[in-house]
Amino acid sequence: MNEDTKIKNLLFSLSKSKFRSKFHLKDKDLEYINKCGINKIEEHAYDFITKRLAPSNIPNDTHQTPYKGHPVFIAQHATATCCRECLYKWHKIEKDKELSKEEIDYIVSVIMAF
Numbered sequence: 001m002n003e004d005t006k007i008k009n010l011l012f013s014l015s016k017s018k019f020r021s022k023f024h025l026k027d028k029d030l031e032y033i034n035k036c037g038i039n040k041i042e043e044h045a046y047d048f049i050t051k052r053l054a055p056s057n058i059p060n061d062t063h064q065t066p067y068k069g070h071p072v073f074i075a076q077h078a079t080a081t082c083c084r085e086c087l088y089k090w091h092k093i094e095k096d097k098e099l100s101k102e103e104i105d106y107i108v109s110v111i112m113a114f
Contacts, residue, residue: 003106007113014079014090023078029071038112045072045108049081053107054099058082058084061095075114 001009007032014020014055023035033041052064065082066073080090087093093103 003109005109010090010110011079011113020078020080025071025074025076029074041071042108042112044070045075045111046104048072049099049104049107049111053084053087054080054104056096056098061085062071072111075111079110079114081110102114 036044048052048065048070052058058064061084062083065076067077068074080086085092087107088095091107093099093107099107100112
């Protein structure tokens, strides 16, 4: 199974979650994406993931991603890429290790697919 199919299947599973299915981009989020451009949003996603999820030890894990304020934050909650706990539960990415470049790339791909 290629990565695109894996991500599509994951997004379908996440859409069945009562909690995850509550997250949608609002008009202001879409306006922001259009204003900045999708490449800039992807840069923001890499920045947020690298700073907030990639370290092996996150003191405020499960609380580091706001629920609003940026389209990437909304996407992170919708795709269970908001904290290491959710990354483990939904994506089977181990908690107590620094994320690899491949894992960061995968997480950003999931966020951008949303």
